[in-house]
Amino acid sequence: MAAGWQDVVRDAAAVREAAAVAVDAALLAGVLMRTGEQPHSSDVVNYAPFTLLPSAVPRALFEQACAVQQDFNLLVDAVSQNKEFLEQTLASTIKVDDFTARLFRIYMQVLEEGLAQTVFLGINRSDYMFDCGLDGKAALRQIEINTIAASFGGLTSRTADVHRLVLKVLGKTEEASHLLPNNPAKGLALGIAKAWELYGSQRAVVMFLVEEVQRNIFDQRCVENELWNRNIRVVRKRFRDVFEQGSLDASRRLYMDGQEVAVVYYREGYVPQVYNQQNWEARLLLERSRAVKCPDIATQLAGTKKVQQELSRPGMLEKLLPGHPEAIARIRATFAGLYSLDEGEEGDRIAATAIADPDRFVLKPQREGGGNNLYGEELREVLEKVKDSPERTSYILMDKIRPQPALNYLLRAHSPLQMSECISELGIFGVYVRQGQELVLNEAAGHLLRTKAIEHADGGVAAGVAVLDTPYLV
Ligand code: ADP
Ligand code: MG
Numbered sequence: 102m103a104a105g106w107q108d109v110v111r112d113a114a115a116v117r118e119a120a121a122v123a124v125d126a127a128l129l130a131g132v133l134m135r136t137g138e139q140p141h142s143s144d145v146v147n148y149a150p151f152t153l154l155p156s157a158v159p160r161a162l163f164e165q166a167c168a169v170q171q172d173f174n175l176l177v178d179a180v181s182q183n184k185e186f187l188e189q190t191l192a193s194t195i196k197v198d199d200f201t202a203r204l205f206r207i208y209m210q211v212l213e214e215g216l217a218q219t220v221f222l223g224i225n226r227s228d229y230m231f232d233c234g235l236d237g238k239a240a241l242r243q244i245e246i247n248t249i250a251a252s253f254g255g256l257t258s259r260t261a262d263v264h265r266l267v268l269k270v271l272g273k274t275e276e277a278s279h280l281l282p283n284n285p286a287k288g289l290a291l292g293i294a295k296a297w298e299l300y301g302s303q304r305a306v307v308m309f310l311v312e313e314v315q316r317n318i319f320d321q322r323c324v325e326n327e328l329w330n331r332n333i334r335v336v337r338k339r340f341r342d343v344f345e346q347g348s349l350d351a352s353r354r355l356y357m358d359g360q361e362v363a364v365v366y367y368r369e370g371y372v373p374q375v376y377n378q379q380n381w382e383a384r385l386l387l388e389r390s391r392a393v394k395c396p397d398i399a400t401q402l403a404g405t406k407k408v409q410q411e412l413s414r415p416g417m418l419e420k421l422l423p424g425h426p427e428a429i430a431r432i433r434a435t436f437a438g439l440y441s442l443d444e445g446e447e448g449d450r451i452a453a454t455a456i457a458d459p460d461r462f463v464l465k466p467q468r469e470g471g472g473n474n475l476y477g478e479e480l481r482e483v484l485e486k487v488k489d490s491p492e493r494t495s496y497i498l499m500d501k502i503r504p505q506p507a508l509n510y511l512l513r514a515h516s517p518l519q520m521s522e523c524i525s526e527l528g529i530f531g532v533y534v535r536q537g538q539e540l541v542l543n544e545a546a547g548h549l550l551r552t553k554a555i556e557h558a559d560g561g562v563a564a565g566v567a568v569l570d571t572p573y574l575v
Contacts (some may be wrong), residue, residue, distance in 0.1 A: 106154050109271045110508050110520065119270045120153055120510065120518050126266050127151060127512075130259040132569065133319040136514075140314045149256050149319075150568035152552050153510035155264045155280060156525045158572035159231065162241040163548075166229055166529050169435060170545035172428035173227050174533040176412070177248055178540070179421045180403040181221075184212065186421065187402055190411040193443045194467060198495040200373040201405060201467050207385050208398045217353035217391040221535040222296035222364065224289055224395055225404070226251035226528040226549065229435065230502040242502045243435040244526060247469070248396050248404030249371045253562060254285030254530050255323025257549045257569055264571040280571055281548075285530045288546025290327030292532035295542050296393040297333055297363045299534065305363035306334040310387075312369045313339055317563060321368055336360070340375065343383035355390035364393045371401070371469040406465045410439040410497040438500035442493045452488045455498055456481050463499045471564040476501070506555050511568045521554040525570060548572065 109115050127133075127148040134149040135142070180186060187208070195202035227246045231239040261280050268277035297307055307328055309321055325335045338346075338357060346358040355362040365387050369375060376384070388398050402408065411417060413436045418429045440451040455462045464475040464483060475483050487493045506522040528549040534542040551567040553560070560566030 106508075109273075110154070110510075115271060116153065116510060117518065119267050120512060122270050123151075123153055123263060123267045123512060124148055126263045127260075130262050131319060131323075132256050132259050132263060135316040135318060137316070140316045143318070146319075147514040148512070150511060150513040150562065150565075151260055151263065152523070152568055152570045153267060153512055155268070155571040155573040156507060156509060156523070156550060156552055157575045158525070158527060158550065159239050160574040162229075162231055162239060163527065163572060163574055165241050165431075165435070166227070166527055167545050167548070169431045170227060170529045170531045171543050172425075172432050173246060174223060174225070174531040174543050175425065175428060175540075176418070176422060176432060177223055177225055177246065177400060177403050177531075178221070178533060178535060180408060180412075181223075181397065181399040183421060186411075187399065187408070190408055191402065191405070193494040194405070194407045196494070197491050198467050200376075201402075201407075203376070203381065204398060204402060207381075207388055208402060210385065211388045211398065214389060217389065218393060218397060219391070219537055220296050220299045220393045221397060221400075222292055222393050222395040223248065223400055223531070223533045223535075224251060224292060224366075224546075225531045226254075227531065228526055228528045230524070230526050231504050232437070232502045233505045239505065241435050242437040244437075244502070245406065245409060246404055247528075249401045249469070250368045251528070251530065252317060252320055252368070253528075253549050253551070253569065254289050254547065255320035258284045258286040258323055258547070260569050261571045276573070280573065283547045283571075285547035285549065286323040286327055288530060288532055288544065289324050290331070292534055292542060292544075292546070293324070293328060293364055293366060293395065294331050294333055295534045296395070297328075299536050299541070300363035300393055302361055302363060305361040306336050306357075307364045307366060308357065308362045308392075309335060309337045310343070310365055310367045310369050311337050311339060312375070313341075324366075336362075340369065340380035340383045343387060344379040347383060347386050349386065349390055353389060353391045355387065355392040362390075362392045364395060365390075366395045404469075405467050406497050407467060410441055410499075412436075413439040437502060440498040442496050442498060444491065444494060448493065449488075451498055452484055452493065456484050456488070459484075461501055463501050465497050465499060466495055471560040471566065474559050476558045509552060511552070511554065513568070523552045524555055525550055525552040525572075526567070527572065 228244040459481040504524040530546040550570040552570040553567040
């Protein structure tokens with residue numbers, strides 16, 4: 102923890118006063134979420150959970166994460182265009198993981214038909230933790246890269262103002278002035294606007310493909326409003342709306358009830374539960390269309406845990422990014438130990454190691470959204486069960502990252518104010534646009550810091566575990 106907070110973090114009266122100011126500031130700034138009780142209405146809303154104090158982040162690691170983002174954009178884009186790599190990498194996974202298999206089938210189907218889409222838009226978020234080595238020196242370690250529906254770029258554009266005020270209330274005016282400006286909402290909208298422009302139809306709209314239950318609507322509204330500011334029309338639709346209203350014309354332009362769609366921005370579609378037969382048909386219709394999908398199905402596949410693990414194999418980055426040795430070095434420097442559980446000797450060996458020493462690892466299935474990974478005793482039990490069956494290959498293993506905890510307060514509506522030992526995860530947003538073979542935009546678009554109490558191994562803000570935070574560089 103930054104030396105600066107030690108004096109206030111245990112001062113109960115000061116903390117109580119600052120927390121009251123913080124909550125009202127968050128409401129005023131629009132750091133909002135719909136409630137669990139009324140998730141379909143904005144009549145009653147809460148502030149989104151956040152930390153009372155900004156969390157210390159080593160400056161060098163923060164800068165390293167920002168500096169590697171354009172490289173990761175390049176890599177994801179390269180993977181998404183490499184059919185051979187995706188086919189080989191996912192071959193074992195799709196035999197046992199039905200969800201990845203269905204996505205892969207759509208991928209093959211649209212390739213066979215030939216892509217109508219010519220403009221490509223990627224919005225991703227690369228997430229990191231700060232591993233505390235034995236020598237006490239922290240290292241940046243990538244947890245994963247999210248290539249679909251990476252969230253909180255909107256709300257986090259507003260949290261730095263809240264924390265700036267909190268620090269002032271606590272008598273830390275000088276420190277308050279050091280908090281970085283951050284506006285991912287603007288950066289994401291810039292990418293969407295560029296893709297919309299290159300699509301080339303003034304009348305066409307941007308379609309946010311949203312969930313049935315939209316508790317996090319305000320996060321999305323931040324990006325939407327940036328588009329309206331640029332006089333770009335935005336519509337919000339669900340998969341079922343696409344099934345009912347969507348159609349393609351002869352040149353595979355996408356229409357929703359007669360309204361042409363230039364860009365489809367998915368904030369949904371990354372978990373199996375949302376896909377019934379109709380929604381799979383809707384997804385296929387979107388993928389076949391000329392509209393710019395963010396992401397297209399290939400880029401969604403590029404974000405799977407299995408791809409992440411294969412990228413860490415020696416020589417793999419060199420194959421995927423020939424002629425980019427410096428980018429490769431920067432990317433590789435962020436990798437944690439990742440291990441394949443494919444059938445064969447290599448998988449047998451690492452499975453046995455993990456069963457013998459489960460606390461060294463995290464076991465990950467091909468799922469997104471938090472709460473799916475396995476740790477400790479549970480990891481051991483599951484691995485014991487699947488170790489001699491093909492089901493083993495639906496998982497990957499990863500070294501467990503151990504960050505240094507720090508004291509903070511997690512502010513949540515209807516929860517008591519209570520000090521917790523916390524760890525943080527830093528996300529950097531990336532945006533890129535490609536037209537045919539030419540990359541016309543490639544940028545880092547701001548950051549997201551999420552913090553949670555150490556007793557939770559897993560889970561993000563949407564899952565109710567982590568809360569929004571602001572980095573304080575030290
Ligand atoms: P998801 O797609 O569900 O977000 P992640 O890979 O991001 O999957 O893992 C979810 C959470 O689990 C992370 O936010 C982090 O808190 C924790 N986690 C994941 N990988 C590791 C790891 N290697 N070491 C420690 N914690 C991890
Ligand atoms: Mg994650």
